[in-house]
Amino acid sequence: MNKQEKAVVTVVGKDTVGILAKVATQVANANGNIIEVTQSVMDEFFTMIMLVDVTALTCPIYELEQALKQTLPGMEIHVMHENIFNSMHSI
Amino acid sequence: MYSFSEIMETISMIRDNNLDIRTTTMGISLLDCADTDIDRACVKIYDKVCRKAGRLVEVGNSIERKYGIPIVNKRVSVTPIALLAGVSGGDPVKYALAMDRAAHAVGIDFIGGYSALVHKGFSAGDLEVIETIPQALAETELVCSSVNVGTTRAGINMDAVRLMGRQVKAAAERTADRQCIGAAKLVVFCNAVEDNPFMAGAFHGVGEADTVLSVGVSGPGVVRSVLAGMPADAPLDEVAETIKRTAFKITRVGQLVGSEAAELLGTRFGIVDLSLAPTPAVGDSVAHILEEIGLEQCGAHGTTAALALLNDAVKKGGVMASSSVGGLSGAFIPVSEDAGMISAARAGSLSIEKLEAMTAVCSVGLDMIVIPGDTTPEVIAAIIADEAAIGMVNSKTTAVRVIPAIGLREGEELNFGGLLGYGPVMKLRTQSPARMIQRGGRIPAPLQSLKN
Numbered sequence: 001m002n003k004q005e006k007a008v009v010t011v012v013g014k015d016t017v018g019i020l021a022k023v024a025t026q027v028a029n030a031n032g033n034i035i036e037v038t039q040s041v042m043d044e045f046f047t048m049i050m051l052v053d054v055t056a057l058t059c060p061i062y063e064l065e066q067a068l069k070q071t072l073p074g075m076e077i078h079v080m081h082e083n084i085f086n087s088m089h090s091i
Numbered sequence: 092m093y094s095f096s097e098i099m100e101t102i103s104m105i106r107d108n109n110l111d112i113r114t115t116t117m118g119i120s121l122l123d124c125a126d127t128d129i130d131r132a133c134v135k136i137y138d139k140v141c142r143k144a145g146r147l148v149e150v151g152n153s154i155e156r157k158y159g160i161p162i163v164n165k166r167v168s169v170t171p172i173a174l175l176a177g178v179s180g181g182d183p184v185k186y187a188l189a190m191d192r193a194a195h196a197v198g199i200d201f202i203g204g205y206s207a208l209v210h211k212g213f214s215a216g217d218l219e220v221i222e223t224i225p226q227a228l229a230e231t232e233l234v235c236s237s238v239n240v241g242t243t244r245a246g247i248n249m250d251a252v253r254l255m256g257r258q259v260k261a262a263a264e265r266t267a268d269r270q271c272i273g274a275a276k277l278v279v280f281c282n283a284v285e286d287n288p289f290m291a292g293a294f295h296g297v298g299e300a301d302t303v304l305s306v307g308v309s310g311p312g313v314v315r316s317v318l319a320g321m322p323a324d325a326p327l328d329e330v331a332e333t334i335k336r337t338a339f340k341i342t343r344v345g346q347l348v349g350s351e352a353a354e355l356l357g358t359r360f361g362i363v364d365l366s367l368a369p370t371p372a373v374g375d376s377v378a379h380i381l382e383e384i385g386l387e388q389c390g391a392h393g394t395t396a397a398l399a400l401l402n403d404a405v406k407k408g409g410v411m412a413s414s415s416v417g418g419l420s421g422a423f424i425p426v427s428e429d430a431g432m433i434s435a436a437r438a439g440s441l442s443i444e445k446l447e448a449m450t451a452v453c454s455v456g457l458d459m460i461v462i463p464g465d466t467t468p469e470v471i472a473a474i475i476a477d478e479a480a481i482g483m484v485n486s487k488t489t490a491v492r493v494i495p496a497i498g499l500r501e502g503e504e505l506n507f508g509g510l511l512g513y514g515p516v517m518k519l520r521t522q523s524p525a526r527m528i529q530r531g532g533r534i535p536a537p538l539q540s541l542k543n
Contacts, residue, residue: 010098010102049093049098061157062156078106080159081157081158081159083158084158084159084347087346089097089340
């Protein structure tokens with residue numbers, strides 16, 4: 001089972017200082033490796049998509065989501081396995 | 092990487108619109124459990140179900156956690172018990188009890204296969220199983236039962252239809268103190284399929300592998316919300332196209348979960364059943380899709396056409412999304428399991444005649460319909476015969492799952508709880524079909540059976 005497993009982290013909400021840093025810290029705490037980040041701020045509205053290698057994650061994906069939500073209350077945060085998006089949006 | 096809109100679409104499908112996997116169903120062949128000693132056969136059944144399906148719930152839960160997609164039910168279907176009863180003789184209820192014990196032991200939601208296939212006639216074990224269905228359903232909690240009374244190739248066995256009219260009523264009477272739940276776990280089929288993952292009609296056909304894992308997806312809420320986002324005057328071909336695209340995405344998730352579960356369980360992946368299965372939860376209703384297409388309420392004139400469009404678009408989208416499609420595959424219209432159907436039935440806009448017409452263009456049939464408790468067995472048999480005729484002539488699966496509400500009259504309601512839902516007693520015609528039903532015999536296979 002050496003297959004690389006990836007998860008997609010999405011964060012949406014009002015822009016404040018340090019969102020990316022807090023997300024990155026939590027991901028690192030769970031031993032996730034950030035592969036790619038896209039982020040934009042429009043009219044103080046922050047959106048971010050982060051692709052994380054979760055092969056060696058020390059906790060289940062949903063716990064990472066819980067941890068992120070606790071760190072960034074008020075933001076809409078989802079962490080989902082990449083396979084879901086793969087199967088839905090590519091043939 | 093994926094675009095933001097793609098990602099948000101997927102997330103909202105799952106988190107906001109009830110996209111879920113309705114069931115992962117493991118089919119288990121019991122042919123190697125057959126024994127001339129019924130008690131020994133029961134031990135073998137218990138052992139085999141526990142051995143094969145022991146990790147079904149655990150694997151389901153782990154996939155649920157990994158992907159964040161709820162897997163609502165974990166189920167097992169087995170070889171029709173009539174085949175084993177034919178070998179062993181004895182009281183077939185013992186088999187039902189063994190199935191129920193095994194189902195409890197592995198922690199699944201339902202086990203299907205207390206079944207007999209009698210479309211052309213009765214062989215050893217068939218009559219014994221059919222005679223004991225009401226008792227088996229009353230004495231067990233998780234066992235589901237089905238009987239196939241007709242096929243396009245063989246015609247309709249009207250002796251079996253007559254018998255099933257009686258047994259449906261008896262199943263309700265035996266469980267009258269429990270919302271007549273017995274009848275909700277009993278399906279009478281025409282053209283039953285061997286790889287259906289949905290209850291109560293699931294059984295593991297003899298043409299199947301030793302064990303297979305099949306998946307039934309759900310997702311009426313997703314389809315409805317996508318349609319709600321379309322312009323209200325979009326032509327119907329665009330509506331169909333949109334449903335098709337959505338069905339593709341829903342089915343892909345089923346394929347993903349099914350193949351991964353099969354791999355983890357070390358079993359063969361069976362099929363994805365391309366069905367839109369509603370639940371009584373608000374926002375998970377097939378009726379509401381029909382209303383979104385443009386009907387004031389489900390049951391209005393136009394319902395059959397809208398359902399035909401929906402059913403076809405779901406199949407077209409789904410078939411491309413999965414390596415292996417099967418089961419019932421279409422839109423389900425179980426009245427008590429669908430919030431929109433329930434309100435349409437309560438409002439009187441949905442009648443049993445309209446439902447019957449709808450079954451000609453979608454999967455399955457008259458499903459989860461509560462009927463008056465004083466309905467005679469002959470009327471129930473006649474409902475079964477009508478529905479079987481639709482299936483036989485149109486070369487499709489049809490089924491009847493009606494629940495006589497013992498002691499209740501039109502307008503009163505039964506509540507089964509959970510996925511089975513609740514519903515009002517619906518009005519039936521009271522003119523007697525008794526003389527036709529009592530004739531028995533067989534309705535010969537139609538001309539379309541001669542395809543060779």
